Every structure is written in structure tokens, then in C-alpha cells.
Amino acid sequence: MRLLVTGGAGFIGSCFVRRRLAATDDTIVVVDKLTYAGNRANLAACENDPALASRLEFVRGDICDGGLVRDLIAESDAVVNFAAESHVDRSIIDAEAFLRTGVIGVHVLLETIRSLADRRSIRFVQVSTDEVYGEVTDGLSGEDDPLRPRSPYASAKAAGELLVSAYHVTHGTDGVISRGSNTYGPYQHPEKVIPLFVTNALEDLPLPLYGDGRQQRDWLYVDDHADAVGHLLDHGRSGETYNVAGTGHLTNRDVAAAILERLDKPWSLVRSVPDRPGHDARYAMDGSKLAALGWQPTVSFESGLADTIDWFRANADWWRDAKSGEWADYYEDQYGWRLAESVEA
Ligand code: NAD
Ligand code: TDX
Secondary structure, three states: OEEEEEEEHHHHHHHHHHHHHHHHHEEEEEEOOOOOOOHHHHHHHHHOHHHOOOEEEEEEEOOOHHHHHHHHHOOOEEEOOOOOOOOOOHHHHHHHHHHHHHHHHHHHHHHHHHHOOOOOOOEEEEEEEHHHHHHOOOOOOOOOOOOOOOHHHHHHHHHHHHHHHHHHHHOOOOEEEEEEEOOOOOOOOOOOOOHHHHHHOOOOOOEEOOOOOOOOEEEEHHHHHHHHHHHHHHHOOOOOEEEEEEOOEHHHHHHHHHHHHHHHOHHEEEEEOOOOOOOOOOEEEEEHHHHHOOOOOOOOOHHHHHHHHHHHOHHHHHHEEEEOOOOHHHHHHHHHHHHHOOEOO
């Protein structure tokens, strides 16, 4: 297959590209805007390997750019859309880019596929998130549950999904939606909680735990997430949505404790800071629909976290680079006043 992978220089997209090139004969074109979160170095392992590099092309560009997107999709058998603004806290500070990429960008991709439909069918995989369900106080979210997004990020993701479903129903577009759980692993931007806590602990900086830290997430290792998206690309039923559940339901306190234990750092680094507004207390999904389609996650939280911590320890240049440039301003906005008001956790 010839794949167009949008957002393929980000955390999960680059993992998908690395694993897909190694496991198949597919050719991949990555289109990525290289926002603060995108990093060409995430693809270096492929670009520096001649056997893989011959099947990979990188294009810097925006999925909202209809002309560019049309040229790229015209040459593709399928589009896998990872491109998004992905950090909830940034969507609370300023949501505009989330809507531009998450709604208009998805529309540009779908409209382009529709306009090419008389030539051939092009599959579209929309990489979405458990956050579209909103907070789940108990039980597990099933694919038919109502969407109740509660952050601007989650609302933009829900809108993107709804467009994919609408194009499937109205125009017959071949679309599949994945709803992935909280993902962690190598190459994740240090704005997200696990790499933030790991890299701050490595530098003996405070770990800012929102509120009481009793919120829960179901953690999914990035290789598993990337493989699930590949499975849906190959086997997902058109018009369907699939949860991609993780392997570890943990509170944020437990996550912080596990990180500190492996790094042999004291709990006193953890500071309870004023909470994220609208903070979803819990996400948890039922992954049985995807299991029935033949895929389940394989990496336990213990082994995934160990590999992730080891990777960050060994790749300080990578995360120091991510914590440069606009990072200082972002960190000050997000955490300056919170840390000033922080208390013992
Ligand atoms: P990321 O922020 O690491 O990567 C996003 C990538 O998209 C970056 O490389 C960025 O440069 C690129 N991008 C942003 N706007 C673009 C645009 N307009 N045109 C082209 N490229 C653009 O995010 P991630 O964590 O890898 O998430 C990838 C996808 O998976 C997102 O759609 C996200 O909503 C979804 N998701 C993430 C998680 C998670 O826990 N990280 C969980 C479930 C779903
Ligand atoms: O400094 C922090 N302190 C803290 O306590 C940060 C950044 C987070 N947290 C908490 C908030 C959440 O309960 O940790 C938990 C995880 O936070 P994030 O890493 O920001 O992830 P989350 O908001 O759960 O969203 C993630 O999973 C779903 C991804 O960022 C999304 O892209 C994905 O869709």
C-alpha cells in the first residue's frame, strides 16, 4: 500500500511509521507541519536506514492546505490521520489551533478523498481518543456511548470524528475511527505527564501533580497504540469506531510513585498544585470490540514504563531539545503560579 500518514513526525505517528515500514512493504509519505510537537528526529531511525528510507518520504506541510493535500492523497491508497494539537492544557490556554487542525484539517482531508472517489476508493483512518467520552465515573465506555467531551481538545477530536462518520453515511467514504487510551512511551513530548515527571525527576525538579492526584487513566504503550491503528487500517470495518484500551488503570499518584521508585528519587519531589480546570477524573474503555477483530494490547504498564524511563535516561539530548525554545514560556504560564501555590502531596 501507499500510505499518507499525517502528523507522522509526532509521538504516536512516528512510532506507527517506524513499525509499519519495518513490518510491511508499504511506502509511506509523511506530511507534518512540524509544530512545537513535531520533530523530524523522530523519524531518523528510518531515514538513516537505506532499506527503510527508500520507502519513506517526508513533506513539511499543513493538512489544512487543500492544494498540497490533494496532490499527496491522489498518490495514496489510504490516509492515516494522526495530525492534531494533542495537549489538553494548551487547549485550555488557547483552543484555536485545535479547531483548525482537528476540524477544518479533517474536513480538508475528507473532502479531498471525496473529490477523488470517482477514480478509486481511498481508506481514511481517524486517530481519535478516549477523551471524547468525557469523564467516566464508573464502568467502561463502549463505542455506542454518548460523546460528552469536556475540554476544547476533546471537543475538537469529537468534531473530527463526527465528520468522518458523516462522510461515511452521506458520501460513502471508507472511514474507520480508533479511540485510543492515554498513551506513553519513547519520543513523547515532555509536556505530557509521564515524560514530564520522568524528565523533571531526572533533573530533581518538582513533579506538579494536579489536585489530589487521584484521577485515573488506563495507560497504553505507544507500540501497542501504533499496532492497533495498523490493525484497523488493514481489518477495521468501514464506518465503524473501535476503542483501543490500555493495560493499566492507575491513579496519577501511582504513576508518580512508580516513576520515582525506578529512578530512586524521593516522594518529596511531588507537589500538589492547583488542578486543571474541568479535569476529567477518570477514563476507562471496553476494548472487546477490537479484541473480537483480532487485536489486543500486549505491553504491561510495568514493562512499558521501565522501557520508557530507560529511553528518556539514554536520550537526554532529545528531551532537552523539546524543553527548549517556546518551552520556558509555556512552563512558566502553566506551572509558574501553580508551583508557587503548591503544597506537599
Ligand atoms: P503529537 O502532538 O506528539 O503529534 C502531533 C503531530 O501532528 C506533530 O508532529 C505535529 O507537528 C503534527 N501536526 C499538528 N498540526 C498539524 C497540521 N495542521 N498539519 C500537519 N501536521 C500537524 O501527538 P500524539 O500524542 O502523537 O497524538 C497523535 C494523535 O493521536 C492525535 O490525533 C491525538 O489526538 C491522538 N491520541 C493521542 C493520545 C495520547 O495519549 N498521546 C491518545 C489517544 C489519541
Ligand atoms: O503536570 C501535569 N500534572 C498532572 O497531574 C500534567 C501535564 C498532567 N497531570 C495529570 C492530568 C491527567 O489526569 O495527569 C493525567 C494525564 O495528563 P496528560 O498527560 O496531560 O494527558 P491527558 O490529559 O489524560 O490526555 C492524554 O490522553 C488522551 C493525551 O494528551 C491526549 O492527546 C489523548 O487524547
